[in-house]
Amino acid sequence: QQQVKQSPQSLIVQKGGISIINCAYENTAFDYFPWYQQFPGKGPALLIAIRPDVSEKKEGRFTISFNKSSKQFSLHIMDSQPGDSATYFCAAPNTGTALIFGKGTTLSVSS
Amino acid sequence: DTGVSQDPRHKITKRGQNVTFRCDPISEHNRLYWYRQTLGQGPEFLTYFQNEAQLEKSRLLSDRFSAERPKGSFSTLEIQRTEQGDSAMYLCASSPEIVQETQYFGPGTRLLVL
Numbered sequence: 555q556q557q558v559k560q561s562p563q564s565l566i567v568q569k570g571g572i573s574i575i576n577c578a579y580e581n582t583a584f585d586y587f588p589w590y591q592q593f594p595g596k597g598p599a600l601l602i603a604i605r606p607d608v609s610e611k612k613e614g615r616f617t618i619s620f621n622k623s624s625k626q627f628s629l630h631i632m633d634s635q636p637g638d639s640a641t642y643f644c645a646a647p648n649t650g651t652a653l654i655f656g657k658g659t660t661l662s663v664s665s
Numbered sequence: 666d667t668g669v670s671q672d673p674r675h676k677i678t679k680r681g682q683n684v685t686f687r688c689d690p691i692s693e694h695n696r697l698y699w700y701r702q703t704l705g706q707g708p709e710f711l712t713y714f715q716n717e718a719q720l721e722k723s724r725l726l727s728d729r730f731s732a733e734r735p736k737g738s739f740s741t742l743e744i745q746r747t748e749q750g751d752s753a754m755y756l757c758a759s760s761p762e763i764v765q766e767t768q769y770f771g772p773g774t775r776l777l778v779l
Contacts, residue, residue: 590770645707
């Protein structure tokens with residue numbers, strides 16, 4: 555079964571700084587890599603996703619970078635804000651249509 | 666477009682009891698997924714439906730678990746003879762036919778088995 559390895563487990567960033575979370579995958583049924591944001595007691599919310607016909611996708615302060623040869627992708631949060639404090643999950647498709655999630659990164663943005 | 670809804674949001678039960686959860690997907694989403702999430706972990710896939718057909722089940726879905734989507738709209742997940750290890754957040758997600766890999770999650774049902 556596919557595994558997705560996510561790092562770091564936790565991250566503390568000062569307000570205005572850049573948060574970087576990394577993920578590595580093994581094999582995929584198809585190329586689609588989403589990131590989800592989850593606040594305590596809530597379900598995961600789709601943040602941004604990439605299909606690797608491009609190596610980078612940017613939406614506002616959030617950017618996904620993708621490296622197919624190394625099977626790695628990362629999330630960059632520019633100008634991090636206290637409201638960004640949450641747990642972030644990367645995911646990759648499994649053999650079917652199910653997603654395999656990383657273990658999550660808890661981000662704390664200090665003001 | 667209302668999002669995915671789940672009911673109840675919280676459930677406390679005693680070991681050995683049966684529980685049933687409901688998920689209402691985003692309207693016209695033909696795919697519906699169930700995941701389980703324990704504390705400090707990412708969601709883990711349980712099963713998924715395309716319309717009313719259950720097409721894939723995870724090894725995590727033991728014989729005590731059953732899911733249905735009888736009319737291809739809402740879905741139910743039943744756990745029989747609950748065990749303390751079943752305590753978790755049960756998440757439902759749905760995806761549209763056109764962009765099937767994009768899954769939208771509901772708020773989850775938090776289950777506590779005493």
